[in-house]
Amino acid sequence: MSEFDPIPTDPAPIEPLTVGARPYDFTFDPASTALVLIDMQRDFLEPGGFGESLGNDVTQLRGTIEPLRAVLAAARAAGLTVIHTREGHLPDLSDLPPAKLHRGNATLKIGDPGPKGRILIRGEYGQDIIDELAPVEGETVIDKPGKGAFYATAFGDVLAEKGITSLIVTGVTTEVCVHTTVREANDRGYECLVLSDCVGSYFPDFQRVALEMVAAQGGIFGWVAPSTEFLTALAPLSTAAATAS
Numbered sequence: 597m598s599e600f601d602p603i604p605t606d607p608a609p610i611e612p613l614t615v616g617a618r619p620y621d622f623t624f625d626p627a628s629t630a631l632v633l634i635d636m637q638r639d640f641l642e643p644g645g646f647g648e649s650l651g652n653d654v655t656q657l658r659g660t661i662e663p664l665r666a667v668l669a670a671a672r673a674a675g676l677t678v679i680h681t682r683e684g685h686l687p688d689l690s691d692l693p694p695a696k697l698h699r700g701n702a703t704l705k706i707g708d709p710g711p712k713g714r715i716l717i718r719g720e721y722g723q724d725i726i727d728e729l730a731p732v733e734g735e736t737v738i739d740k741p742g743k744g745a746f747y748a749t750a751f752g753d754v755l756a757e758k759g760i761t762s763l764i765v766t767g768v769t770t771e772v773c774v775h776t777t778v779r780e781a782n783d784r785g786y787e788c789l790v791l792s793d794c795v796g797s798y799f800p801d802f803q804r805v806a807l808e809m810v811a812a813q814g815g816i817f818g819w820v821a822p823s824t825e826f827l828t829a830l831a832p833l834s835t836a837a838a839t840a841s
């Protein structure tokens with residue numbers, strides 16, 4: 597090194613980014629933020645799985661796939677932590693409370709053989725994440741027996757280990773696993789931004805009201821924004837990475 601070489605400097609700290617959201621702007625530091633994809637599994641989004649066995653029209657959820665693909669690509673390009681969850685049970689059903697097994701009048705119950713393997717059982721084809729959003733190396737996959745991502749999982753430990761304090765929440769279904777996880781996260785001190793077109797419900801009315809419930813009362817559970825706002829906020833990082841590669 598000569599006296600004419602520039603003095604090495606630490607990389608510039610990443611500035612917090614701001615998303616236009618309801619009820620007001622959401623600000624996050626990319627280094628302490630994770631994109632969370634909740635239960636984007638064949639069991640919920642494709643025919644012959646758990647969602648359909650409960651009497652639902654699975655096509656209602658499929659509109660989330662394309663916007664979420666774009667968000668996932670941008671998050672990966674920007675170097676954000678990405679975490680996927682999957683609802684499901686052990687093959688011997690030892691983690692399945694009888695109350696959950698017997699609830700409702702399902703045509704196929706959890707553990708029964710279905711066209712894509714045993715319904716909602718870990719390791720089965722139907723219980724896995726859809727091809728369009730398949731995890732890549734380095735991304736965490738949390739298997740959860742309940743609706744919330746924190747209950748009986750290592751999710752909280754993983755977030756703490758990675759220094760995550762803000763969650764960008766996506767996935768299905770809005771009023772069930774997304775809401776339960778956002779509520780659990782909120783009580784644990786995480787700041788949650790729910791991307792409105794990247795979460796889906798089998799019931800259009802529930803979709804609208806569930807999103808309103810998150811942002812009401814000054815953001816009682818968090819913030820809500822369309823994915824385009826999030827992509828705009830992330831663009832300085834995601835497009836810089838795309839240009840560099």
Ligand code: TIU
Nearest residue numbers: 635683768769772773774
């Ligand atoms: N039934 C329903 O709307 N949802 C679930 O059972 N699980 C999730 O939301 N992942």
